Amino acid sequence: EPEVTQTPSHQVTQMGQEVILRCVPISNHLYFYWYRQILGQKVEFLVSFYNNEISEKSEIFDDQFSVERPDGSNFTLKIRSTKLEDSAMYFCASRRTEYQETQYFGPGTRLLVL
Amino acid sequence: KQEVTQIPAALSVPEGENLVLNCSFTDSAIYNLQWFRQDPGKGLTSLLLIQSSQREQTSGRLNASLDKSSGRSTLYIAASQPGDSATYLCAVYTGANSKLTFGKGITLSVRP
Numbered sequence: 001e002p003e004v005t006q007t008p009s010h011q012v013t014q015m016g017q018e019v020i021l022r023c024v025p026i027s028n029h030l031y032f033y034w035y036r037q038i039l040g041q042k043v044e045f046l047v048s049f050y051n052n053e054i055s056e057k058s059e060i061f062d063d064q065f066s067v068e069r070p071d072g073s074n075f076t077l078k079i080r081s082t083k084l085e086d087s088a089m090y091f092c093a094s095r096r097t098e099y100q101e102t103q104y105f106g107p108g109t110r111l112l113v114l
Numbered sequence: 115k116q117e118v119t120q121i122p123a124a125l126s127v128p129e130g131e132n133l134v135l136n137c138s139f140t141d142s143a144i145y146n147l148q149w150f151r152q153d154p155g156k157g158l159t160s161l162l163l164i165q166s167s168q169r170e171q172t173s174g175r176l177n178a179s180l181d182k183s184s185g186r187s188t189l190y191i192a193a194s195q196p197g198d199s200a201t202y203l204c205a206v207y208t209g210a211n212s213k214l215t216f217g218k219g220i221t222l223s224v225r226p
Contacts, residue, residue, distance in 0.1 A: 033213065043158070043203065043216040056213060091158065095212070102148060103214060107157040 004106035023092030033093040120217035137204030145207040
């Protein structure tokens with residue numbers, strides 16, 4: 001069964017460094033999402049992406065964050081200058097069509113900013 | 115702004131018990147509702163998706179119901195097993211881009 005994959009599974013970085021989190025959505029899916037979960041807290045929506053552009057972003061998704069679909073298969077989340085509070089599990093999700101379809105989640109990347 | 119609440123935060127039951135996990139949401143204008151399972155330190159496993167036009171959905175020992183008008187959903191687990199121990203998250207789809215808004219989850223412990 002097709003699944004969403006994410007790399008790396010864990011990343012440790014120094015504060016102020018740039019990180020890129022990678023996701024490969026399910027191949028015939030058209031809608032892509034990033035969520036994050038700070039330890040002990042709710043899963044929070046970051047951004048949705050469709051037709052090569054951001055369709056919605058949350059207040060968390062400030063200028064330090066960007067997303068890209070560079071080659072038609074990968075979907076990346078870049079954090080330009082990491083802060084301690086960016087430490088979280090980051091989940092990628094994808095969905096085939098609008099409205100009645102479930103989102104499928106990847107296994108997550110655990111990011112630790114020191 | 116949509117808020118999803120799951121109470122209690124934790125629940126411990128003996129093996130074999132039938133149990134109900136509750137979820138409430140503030141804005142009834144949702145598209146779908148989805149229940150997930152999360153094991154410690156792991157990703158999200160989808161359990162059941164209830165479309166807005168449905169009232170319930172079943173998969174094996176799991177049954178989820180949805181009452182949009184009252185802003186409630188329940189996840190019923192029959193004959194609980196120790197392997198059911200995990201955190202159960204409720205999430206609602208809202209808005210044109212169908213982003214998910216999650217509850218904080220209920221951590222279930224099933225004692226042998």
